[in-house]
Amino acid sequence: MREEVLFTLDTPYRQPLAVKGWFFGTPGRKTLAVMGALRGNEIQQMYLCSQLIQHLCALEQAGGLSQDCGILVIPCANQFSMNVGRRFWAADNTDINRMFPGYDAGETTQRIAARIFAALQGYTYGVHVTSLYLPGSCLPHLRIMKTGYQTPETARAFGLPYIALREPHPYDTTTLNYNWQIWNTETFSLYTPATERIDAPAALQGVEAVLRFLQSRELCRCGVGPGEPSRIFAEETLCNVKPTAGGLLVHQVSLGSQVWRSQPLAEVLDPCSGAVRQTLRAPVDGRVFFVHEACLINGYDVALRILPDKAGESQAQQEQQEQQA
Amino acid sequence: MIQEVVRVPLAVGEDLVIQKRRIGSGGPRLCVVTGTHGDELEGQYVAWRLNRLLQDNLSHLHGTVDIYPALNPLGISTMTRGMPLCDLDMNRTFPGGRDGAMSELIAARLTEDITGADLCIDIHASNIFLREIPQVRINVNTADKLVPLTKYLNMNLLWIHAAATVLESTLAHSLNAAGTPTLVVEMGIGIRITRAFGEQLLTGILSLMAHLGMWDAPVAPIAPPIVSSDGAVSFVNANFPGMFFPAVEHGVRVEQGQKLGVIADPLTGGIRETLHSPAAGLLFTLREYPVVYEGSLIARVLGGSV
Missing domain, CATH: 2.40.50.100 (RNA polymerase II/Efflux pump adaptor protein, barrel-sandwich hybrid domain)
Structure with a gap:
């Protein structure tokens, strides 16, 4: 495991925003990247990533990761908002997840998105652990944007009960999921029931889904069970x-x-x-x-x-x- | 006549009601809409002035003017840019849908109500961070149809910007796509009213109404806008955080390399960055809110190659 500051962004009167990544497996290999909280209220999403890091640490120490495997986990990219209880970027209320692929010469959240996106580039698979825009709870599921590059059958390997296919709306075209797919990463958004509270069993289900996916591709040996058969449905259903x-x-x-x-x-x-x-x-x-x-x-x-x-x-x-x- | 466009029951003893004032009758029909972002108030003055002027001069009006002063009443009443309950930018919810959440239903009903008008003017006021000169913004895909109308609107600048998929969720895009010509006005700054800009736009609206055959009273002289594409606009962004102190006035001509201001560090008394104009031209956007971060937009200059 290697913990690394991916980038920093200075702020007036506060500590710099330091976005950290945790790397596992063979350096240089880009198999799977997992993005956690982009919004300041995504506590569960950050928690899920933290638990994934714990499991990957143990797996790596036990020699359970394949030589072909390289993993990056970014649990949180928005402590600036999280620490003051705000959902969106606290300085101007913009949503980092509406700024992708980002623009490194643009406005603040465009620059943050660009730096996150740069760190996530080149991975074969991408998982964005995220939350719904609607206020409420949903069953654990994967969501895939229908960009023309989507691969819903691949998603079955996570062993989650549901896979939702979403026809992108215009405002979806600036999300991480949409752009990551367009840039050749097979991308899945992972939803669990909670956002602002910790739902430990649901987080563990998400962690196991990611490990199961890796195991299905012989990238790790972790002994996680087969999961559930997935029902794939169109979101408009x-x-x-x-x-x-x-x-x-x-x-x-x-x-x-x-x-x-x-x-x-x-x-x-x-x-x-x-x-x-x-x-x-x-x-x-x-x-x-x-x-x-x-x-x-x-x-x-x-x-x-x-x-x-x-x-x-x-x-x-x-x-x-x-x-x- | 005050008309109700949308009514949605809120949870506790109140309805969310979006209203419009209809003045005149028959065609053509002009819609003047504002208050989509709750922190943009410049359009309130225009709505008020237009309302009074038309009702006092009804004999000169030939057609219908619908004035929608507050598309986002909850936002305006709470000084919130988006829709307070769901933290959504209302101008990313159009054309909405009857099957969706409340915000989408509201957007759908507003779109239906305005669609079919001969013209819609959608008045915005930048945000709380930036001050803008009076300008019209249109998508390059609608330029052929809309540019001829903009010369009547008495704005200083016409910015023809590139198409972006995400902007397909705006009211203006949805209406233009539905065949209702819609011009987006940006002027002034959030949570303030600049009366001079409001009067300037009011003259422009009357001039446009005269062009459409809706108004036959004399109209004060107007000036056509400077026309610009994206390529002629230079952006100045902060590269360091701190407090921005401008060295120029908004709306003036600046030279290439001219100092626009500094980003200061009040803790040390130091200057973290001195910002210069990248081109000679009109400083049409200038930052008003002093706290800046890396990337914060400081200024836009109309200059360079058109």
Whole structure:
């Protein structure tokens, strides 16, 4: 293991931002790079990377890494924001993950993105441990952008239960995932249920997924199990459940629950009187893939997302639900 | 007539309501929109002045003017640039979608409401960091259609910028793609109002309305903008952190090599960097907020090869 400062960025009145990388395996080999927290609230993402570093240290000491393997892990690139409790770059509220591939002569977060991207260049595989833009929790999964270079079948080797394929929106074209793929790295975004809190079992699941992937390619010997068969689905398959009323959101099912069509999922209560304003019901048979975590919810915010049991069912059901609303 | 464009219930005893003022009737229809970024207030003055001027001179108006002063009411009311609840830049959510989250639904309804107008003017005010001279910005892909309109708008500069995929999420791009010609105005600075710029744009809007056959009262003389492409714009970025103290006024002509300011270190009394103009030309952007980091934009100069 080799710990190295990849780059620094001076700041007025604070310590320089020093972005560190942990290297494992054979120097010069660029097999896998893992990027952790780019946002100041991505505590779980940083934690997952820290645990991956612990496992890789032990593996390397035990001679469990192949000579063909070279790994880089960057747990955090934004302590500047993390230490003051801000999600985006604390000086100007820009999102580093909307600045890729970066520009080394540009604005501050463009320069940070450019330096991160330079450090991540040339790796065969890339994993970005990241968080959702929507406030809430989702089931552990990999997300792959459909850039034309995507390789979803490769992702099965992580042994995670779900692989979501995303049709990129214009704003996705400045994310790390999109650009890393375009620059010839097979890239996977890894999501776990937590962001601002530590979910240790979920982090361990993510760590094991990365190790399993390496093992499947005979790049390490770690004895991790085969994982789960992955269901690959298009992200638009997910069925949004949205209230038309705002209020207190009280869930009646939890993340990962199997639900049946018309089953009550949550209630929206009048926040002062407690009267039920709306009961949210499952539009399809499926599994709760995402839940809005905040206690308050506005009208038309996404309260839950259901992954239908049957592919193709979601769109028709969603249209029906909207007509009823 | 005040009209409701979007109403979304918030969680506790309040609705988020986006309104517009409709003045006049029939075609052509002009939409003046502002307040997408909650920290940009320059458009508030223009909306107010235009409103009063039109209602006091209705006999000269031939068509419909829709004024949308606050596309992001929660942002304006809390001095927040983005949408406060989700920390999203609203101008990266267009054209939105009815199936998406609340922000996308709002974007979709706004887009629907404006689409079909004969012209839309989308007023912005830089941000809290930079001061801008009055300018119009358009995407090179829409130049053929929009450049002829910009000469009526009485702005100092027309910046024809390169297309970028990420900008396809802006209101202006979405409207232009839907066939509604949309001009983006940038002027002044965030959380402030520069009345002189507002009056200048107001004259431009009336001039444009006269061109469209919507206004028949006399309009003060206007000046066409300097036209520039990306290649003619030079950028000055900080290479060191510290406090930026300018040595020039905003909006003046500068010479190549002229000192623009210093980045100072108040702890030591030292100067970390002296910044010079890379080209001779118009200093159309100048940093206002003194705290800078490596990469912070200090100035833009219109000069070099066009």
